[in-house]
Amino acid sequence: MVAAGSKCRTCRGPAIIDLPRHNANFCAEHFIELCRRQVVKAIEQFDMLSPQDRILVAVSGGKDSLAVWDLLTELGYHADGLYVGLGIGDYSDTSADKARAFASERGLHLTEFRLRDGYGYDIPTAAKATRRVPCSACGTSKRHVFDKATLDGGYTVLVTGHNLDDEAAVLFGNTLRWDVEYLARQLPVLESKPGFPKKVKPLVRLSERETAAWCIVRGIDYLVDECPMAAGNKHLAYKAALNSMEETSPGTKAGFYFNFIENMAPLLAGRTMPQGLELGTCSNCGSPTTGSLCAFCHLVETASAHAPVPVELVMKKGRGRR
Amino acid sequence: MKVLLRNPRREIEMDGPRRVHALLTKLELNRESHLVIRNGTLVPGDAELLDDDIVEIRPVISGGA
Numbered sequence: 001m002v003a004a005g006s007k008c009r010t011c012r013g014p015a016i017i018d019l020p021r022h023n024a025n026f027c028a029e030h031f032i033e034l035c036r037r038q039v040v041k042a043i044e045q046f047d048m049l050s051p052q053d054r055i056l057v058a059v060s061g062g063k064d065s066l067a068v069w070d071l072l073t074e075l076g077y078h079a080d081g082l083y084v085g086l087g088i089g090d091y092s093d094t095s096a097d098k099a100r101a102f103a104s105e106r107g108l109h110l111t112e113f114r115l116r117d118g119y120g121y122d123i124p125t126a127a128k129a130t131r132r133v134p135c136s137a138c139g140t141s142k143r144h145v146f147d148k149a150t151l152d153g154g155y156t157v158l159v160t161g162h163n164l165d166d167e168a169a170v171l172f173g174n175t176l177r178w179d180v181e182y183l184a185r186q187l188p189v190l191e192s193k194p195g196f197p198k199k200v201k202p203l204v205r206l207s208e209r210e211t212a213a214w215c216i217v218r219g220i221d222y223l224v225d226e227c228p229m230a231a232g233n234k235h236l237a238y239k240a241a242l243n244s245m246e247e248t249s250p251g252t253k254a255g256f257y258f259n260f261i262e263n264m265a266p267l268l269a270g271r272t273m274p275q276g277l278e279l280g281t282c283s284n285c286g287s288p289t290t291g292s293l294c295a296f297c298h299l300v301e302t303a304s305a306h307a308p309v310p311v312e313l314v315m316k317k318g319r320g321r322r
Numbered sequence: 323m324k325v326l327l328r329n330p331r332r333e334i335e336m337d338g339p340r341r342v343h344a345l346l347t348k349l350e351l352n353r354e355s356h357l358v359i360r361n362g363t364l365v366p367g368d369a370e371l372l373d374d375d376i377v378e379i380r381p382v383i384s385g386g387a
Contacts, residue, residue: 015366016363016364017357017364018367025366028364062384063382165383207354208384209355212357213357213364216380217364224328226328226383226385227384227385230384230385231329231385239355240355244352246354247352
């Protein structure tokens with residue numbers, strides 16, 4: 001039995017979710033309406049998409065990428081998906097299954113690309129070969145593959161499933177380091193420039209509790225389990241810190257992020273590159289870079305020369321429990 | 323009630339009746355980082371969970387930057 005006091009703010013019917021930052025509860029129908037409204041608002045506020053756009057969605061099989069693909073399709077946008085196989089053992093196999101099932105049930109077009117097939121390495125091997133945290137190799141790889149697929153495929157915009165929690169956590173980390181160049185780039189829309197497609201984040205007005213709830217209410221079967229290689233990373237620690245504050249002071253994350261976008265981001269315009277540095281072209285792939293070889297080509301060179309490493313070998317013991 | 327937890331996946335038994343928020347507090351889980359599903363349906367924080375309910379506590383935080 002749902003308690004008598006828990007009623008939808010809109011229709012007074014039984015609520016299925018409480019959203020403290022909105023100081024309200026919602027039934028399934030009006031929760032869906034709220035999410036849709038927030039996404040439309042983000043798209044309009046930041047001039048993300050137009051009906052003429054050819055959209056590519058970066059799809060992982062997790063809640064955010066499937067939610068954003070579902071929302072855009074529901075709003076009438078035509079969007080294709082690209083799934084990148086990272087080679088993280090069972091985790092990657094299951095995430096690919098989820099992405100495939102989602103696309104096929106809805107008649108959507110999904111392309112799959114495996115790092116090992118295309119570039120001769122996977123993420124566990126890259127982590128071992130570079131002796132850096134796996135998320136670093138993963139981010140570099142995905143950025144390159146998604147950017148290239150968007151440009152080569154004739155798409156006008158790349159959509160990612162970054163949500164409010166992702167953006168607030170990255171902002172928190174960049175602020176702790178006062179990393180001006182990263183802060184200057186932290187926008188919900190990155191306009192296209194030579195070598196880079198336009199990139200947009202339509203979920204920035206939704207928390208990840210909301211994107212997960214969207215999937216549950218809509219019956220989307222997403223990969224719930226955490227990436228075994230991400231467990232214990234800094235990004236998760238920033239999210240935990242922000243959620244501790246959010247629990248006692250609802251609206252903290254939204255205030256932190258949206259006040260940054262409104263008040264600080266304009267002051268940082270034009271500071272995306274360190275002074276004196278200029279963008280050149282990678283001698284191997286032609287991507288924009290400040291060196292002679294871009295970070296991705298460096299990674300390919302190092303990781304593809306290394307013998308394949310199974311994921312179990314690069315996971316830290318005792319990680320993953322929260 | 324049966325309570326399914328993740329990361330790592332495990333199942334525990336808890337006594338009912340108990341409110342969703344009270345269950346999360348008891349398990350020291352942050353409300354902002356979890357959703358609670360009772361018998362297959364999402365429920366809000368003040369919903370009451372009973373002895374014969376099957377409850378899933380689903381973490382919503384994902385790690386990649």
